[in-house]
Amino acid sequence: MLFQLNESEEIYSFENEEEIQKAIKFDKIGEVILDYKYKSITYQINRIKCIRLSDFIFWIQSDFIRIHLGQLLCLIFDLINKVQIMESQGIEHYYLDLNRIWLKLQENSYPSIIYQFLYYHIHFTGYQSPFYEKKDSSLPIKASIKIKEIIQIIIYRCFNRIHLKWTDPRKREELYNAIIKPIMDLCKQNSSSIFQINIQIQETLNQYKYQDDKKNNIVQSLQIDDNVADFIGSQREKAISKVKKDLNDLIEFGSQYRQIGIDFLLQQQIPIISKHLESYSKVKLEYFIQAQQQGNNLQKREIKIKQILQQKVQILIPESLKKYDEYFKFEITKQEIGTLEQEIITSVLKSQQVQYFNNTYWLHSNNQHIDDFIFAAIPKIINQYVDDKIEEMITYKNLRLIDEFF
Secondary structure, eight states: OOSOOOOEEEEEEOSOHHHHHHHHHHSOOSEEEEETTTTEEEEEEOTTTEEEHHHHHHHHHTTOSOOOHHHHHHHHHHHHHHHHHHHHTTOOOSSOOGGGEEEEEOTTOOOOSSOOOOOEEEEEOOTTOOOTTSTTTTOOOOHHHHHHHHHHHHHHHHGGGOOBSOOOHHHHHHHIIIIIHHHHHHHHOTTOOHHHHHHHHHHHHHHTTOEEETTTTEEEEOTTBOOSSSSTTSHHHHHHHHHHHHHHHHHHHHGGGHHHHHHHHHHHHHHHHHHTGGGGGGOOOOOHHHHHHHHHHHHHHHHHHHHHHHHHHHHHHHHHHHHHHTTOOOOOOHHHHHHHHHHHHHHHHTSHHHHGGGSOGGGTTTOTTHHHHHHHHSHHHHHHHHHHHHHHHHHHHHHHHHHHHO
16 A cells, blocks of 8 residues: 555444344444444444545546556446445445445555556445435435446546546547446436446446456556556656655654544645656655644634533533432532533544544535534434433432442
């Protein structure tokens, strides 16, 4: 890999225990932790071996990594195949997007700034979790429908970065019309099935003689794919060691701002690196000020969340305590109330509804209303945390009273 990311967490909500268990059995990535009480699922994902599809597409779109058209078509084919198998087993994913698709790389397989063999397994996350970062978060769409939209996004962002044997724009347009347009047209048709799209892709792979021959170093390509530039010995290949060092230094520095800070820096710096790969030895990355600004923004947001929580908790605790007045008469000190407030705030900050927004910086990128969505998530969950903590406190006081009595 060009850079080494640490293990990271993804946290989502779920609705149906039986269905989420079925999904995990079919499609497990990393270590999975289920919290049945608060209906949250946490994935602990090894980022050295796993790549989020939104990141992968961004790297291609930024002209950072190189892949062949043959590899892109195979990726689309594999995505469709995954959806078909999933739905054939009675499993539904109504909230699929680029952020919830992962490529788990096989041994010695990784993307690079030069062409490389890519072997992977596809995994989905967030099976029952709405898009809390969007206004239409509650609108479920079947994966077999949503994947057609995802395919269009992938092609739209990546095709122009794919290098072919010919640089003539007319020849490129001709190949687009022959290869890509039929796929895009099928994706846009409501009546078409994803099975038809895969048939179209398979015919294209056959027609343009797709080869995946590691023994003879034919890198998963069509006969029209570039087979000259950006291989071993190219200027890009000479830049690999410095790119690796710079990105790993960036990740080490960004780790103080957590995974979301690292994601932010990578999104800012990768396009800059891409522009200078032909003469990369002269490049010096500058990201310290950006990182500090992002860190300050995250800190300000957390302070505001705590302020919102503090205000709501101070109102809700007395209301919740009234439920116990009829049955219990305990003296509750100001110190105990203060401790209770802090425990509730800490629990809410760790909740899936808040931590969800730390899954990836892509949820924040170009999202002017992200703070509003985060703040809107708090009232939906805080009552339960207040009630639970007060119940714990009352139970504890009861047990102490029993101990003192006996």
